[in-house]
Amino acid sequence: MSMFSQYxxxxxxxxxxxxxxxxxxxxxGIVGLTLIEQRVIAIFALAALCWVLEPIPIFATSVVIIVxxxxxxxxxxxxxxxxxxxxxxxxxxxxxxxxxxxxxxIMLFLGGFFLAMAAxxxxxxxxxxxxxxxxxxxxxxxxxxxxxxxxxVFSMFMSNTATTVMMLSILSPVIxxxxxxxLGKVAFSLSVPVAANIGGIGTPIGTPPNAIALxxxxxxxxxxxxxxxxxxxxxxxxxxxxxxxxxxxLFPTSTxxxxxxxxxxxxxxxxxxxxxxxxIGTILLWLMGDIHGMNAYVVALIPVAVFxxxxxxxxxxLKRISWxxxxxxxxxxxxxxxxxxxxxxxxxxxAIPFGGLHPLLLILGASILCLVxxxxxxxxxxxxxxxxxxxxxxxxxxxxxPYGGEVVLILAVTFAASLGMSLPISTPPNALxxxxxxxxxRQMAKIGVIIGVVGVLVAFAMLFIMNKTNFIG
Amino acid sequence: xxxxxxxxxxxxxxxxxxxxxxxxYFSDMFNIEECESAFECLALLEEFDEQQEYVAxxxxxxxxxxxSGVELLTEVAMDxxxxxxxxxxxxxxxxxxxxxxxxxNAKLDNFLAKVWDPKELLQMVKELITEYIIEKGIDYExxxxxxxxPTLYRLLKx
Numbered sequence: 001m002s003m004f005s006q007y008x009x010x011x012x013x014x015x016x017x018x019x020x021x022x023x024x025x026x027x028x029g030i031v032g033l034t035l036i037e038q039r040v041i042a043i044f045a046l047a048a049l050c051w052v053l054e055p056i057p058i059f060a061t062s063v064v065i066i067v068x069x070x071x072x073x074x075x076x077x078x079x080x081x082x083x084x085x086x087x088x089x090x091x092x093x094x095x096x097x098x099x100x101x102x103x104x105x106i107m108l109f110l111g112g113f114f115l116a117m118a119a120x121x122x123x124x125x126x127x128x129x130x131x132x133x134x135x136x137x138x139x140x141x142x143x144x145x146x147x148x149x150x151x152x153v154f155s156m157f158m159s160n161t162a163t164t165v166m167m168l169s170i171l172s173p174v175i176x177x178x179x180x181x182x183l184g185k186v187a188f189s190l191s192v193p194v195a196a197n198i199g200g201i202g203t204p205i206g207t208p209p210n211a212i213a214l215x216x217x218x219x220x221x222x223x224x225x226x227x228x229x230x231x232x233x234x235x236x237x238x239x240x241x242x243x244x245x246x247x248x249x250l251f252p253t254s255t256x257x258x259x260x261x262x263x264x265x266x267x268x269x270x271x272x273x274x275x276x277x278x279x280i281g282t283i284l285l286w287l288m289g290d291i292h293g294m295n296a297y298v299v300a301l302i303p304v305a306v307f308x309x310x311x312x313x314x315x316x317x318l319k320r321i322s323w324x325x326x327x328x329x330x331x332x333x334x335x336x337x338x339x340x341x342x343x344x345x346x347x348x349x350x351a352i353p354f355g356g357l358h359p360l361l362l363i364l365g366a367s368i369l370c371l372v373x374x375x376x377x378x379x380x381x382x383x384x385x386x387x388x389x390x391x392x393x394x395x396x397x398x399x400x401x402p403y404g405g406e407v408v409l410i411l412a413v414t415f416a417a418s419l420g421m422s423l424p425i426s427t428p429p430n431a432l433x434x435x436x437x438x439x440x441x442r443q444m445a446k447i448g449v450i451i452g453v454v455g456v457l458v459a460f461a462m463l464f465i466m467n468k469t470n471f472i473g
Numbered sequence: 474x475x476x477x478x479x480x481x482x483x484x485x486x487x488x489x490x491x492x493x494x495x496x497x498y499f500s501d502m503f504n505i506e507e508c509e510s511a512f513e514c515l516a517l518l519e520e521f522d523e524q525q526e527y528v529a530x531x532x533x534x535x536x537x538x539x540x541s542g543v544e545l546l547t548e549v550a551m552d553x554x555x556x557x558x559x560x561x562x563x564x565x566x567x568x569x570x571x572x573x574x575x576x577x578n579a580k581l582d583n584f585l586a587k588v589w590d591p592k593e594l595l596q597m598v599k600e601l602i603t604e605y606i607i608e609k610g611i612d613y614e615x616x617x618x619x620x621x622x623p624t625l626y627r628l629l630k631x
Contacts, residue, residue, distance in 0.1 A: 122525075265523075267523065267525060268523070269523075269524055269525045271525060272525065314609075314610040314611070314612075315610050316608070316609060316610020317610060318610075319610075
């Protein structure tokens, strides 16, 4: 039996999509389901099973999705998948599917990666951390507050993982000095991943789920970089404060004094100064909205050009870009494209009687589902799977309008995706902190579950206020 | 063209001069620095770091007053800022304990015994510099005449 269940994670993602492909099209309960739509259901099932069971790396799943779409449902796919028939449906333009590799969302992230990489290479991150931590003195609880705030700010612009690695490397020699039984060890070790996960919510480039949400916030629902920060940053501040209170209450330290010793000084070479100016300039351009006519996606490519021109990022550095993260997001976008362009999304939503469901119940249910999923699978994969479905559902639900419409539903789910952090496997920052050996899983779970539930509630409250003040909806 | 440095460390003036004479082949494209102590070398490294210059290679003697070559290279090996800098220990008087330490802690790239064959030193340095340039993503074409071709092919292939 154990042998069998071991193979199950490889078998299910193959067998279930195949069964879906081979079933007669009237077995789905959707009247007039086309062959293409049926194949999209199979691809979606494949994606969901692969992202949940992880038989292959999660970014590989994304590539498999894109290639399956090209073979099964594109206008340049395999010949027998294109055989004309009255119930074939719409083949999708292959260029649209391939373009997901270079969608504006991907470019936004690429720009963010370049900024983060240059900042790390020219030690802007460590030097900023050194300067910003000074005012927090050496009382443990204020040092922790400082650490959490800086971690959160950095993870708004750098990846949550990279920020965690940097802060833990600063912190680990200090934690090592604490007494073995000191609960402060737990508090400090947890403070970094918690702050990094929360901080990612602050900007569209903070974490991939945010960028994926932007993909579905279009036309009258579109949100600029600056607008995102107007609600993202206050949310981060509130959650950070709650997390800090929890950490110092649950895991109080017996140490009187903590001295973080970060060495170094700001580099002053022409290249380093170019990095500083470009970093600040890009963020300012992002915050200015569209006064200058450029949107966030266009602005994101400016640092890319600057850094390669001045050899700040060279070809060896280029190889170290997290292409896997970019491809992971591409796969999610491709899944969304398939659901939308095949007509399946609209078709399915029409067929399933969501009309009777109370909109608040839908928002609550979808957020909790996303939160639970994000605790067990990658945040990005959870957003990749849920957001296209949620977006399709939201556009057709008139009853959502009084509560802020599509935007509220999408944002609630997106925030929930970032709040899944109760297990070491929930996020890479959690895994890294757990590796320190200072934390037990139940301690992480205690903080993670509280932050997750409280976070979703705070998000609801914030979205409610945003709707009442007509900021959205 | 980027400025790439090679640092030689030895407390004996004559040895230092002899090493740099042997490395004269590189002097038109690389900057060769001479230090008479580990401390001088560390100060120079700080300076290069501040200017963000590349330090491709440190060739150090082992037995020196105050701070030994192995201690110096261990410090360099632990410093993230000089990750990738190649380290060559040039010594005639290393005990087994020194050698063990040199390999385990200083992460030596090469070990050369005094008295050395100039040709052998030249070849070693060529290989180490080639590795450094490729690993750092520096444009190797500008330096290609000074690099070791077999090492270059091997690294570019992977």
